[in-house]
Amino acid sequence: MSQNLPACPRCSSAYTYESGALIACSQCFHEWSPAADEPSAASAPVVRDAVGNVLVDGDAVTIVKDLKVKGAGGPIKVGTKVRGIRIVDGVGDHDLEAKVPGFGPMQLKSSVVRKA
Ligand SMILES: [Zn+2]
Structure with missing residues (x-):
């Protein structure tokens, strides 16, 4: 052919x-x-935070609600600052990955963060 x-x-x-x-x-x-x-x-799909700001790799965000973390001593608190996020196609509807102070690297949902 x-x-x-x-x-x-x-x-x-x-x-x-x-x-x-x-x-x-x-x-x-x-x-x-x-x-x-x-x-x-x-x-890649556009990822937006809780109030509609577009998030990109390297952004710093603030957690907008307490997040329970499996295996951790307590929740990630509202207002926790997370720097250097990465947009990922994560597990379930998790679409961010970042190193959370005190918790380490983990996947987050864009709906629980706000661009700092
Ligand atoms: Zn084929």
Whole structure:
């Protein structure tokens, strides 16, 4: 075949073929739309804090409600400052990762922080 079809995005196989409006992979049987080849799907989602500010890597935030921490002696208190957050695709709806003073690195939800 001399068609210029993209490789499979799932298994990277070059053995792809046209299947109607879709491209199909003969190796893992993944089917996708060639129009979905845009970078939009790969870009990170916008993460906002409790009041709607957009958060980015490296921001400092303040905790806006007491957070229970499994295995810790007590909750993370309201007003705790956390520096150098990272936007992550975390467990459940946790979308931030940061080192919380007194607790260490952990994942947080953007809904419980406010940009400092
Ligand atoms: Zn494949």
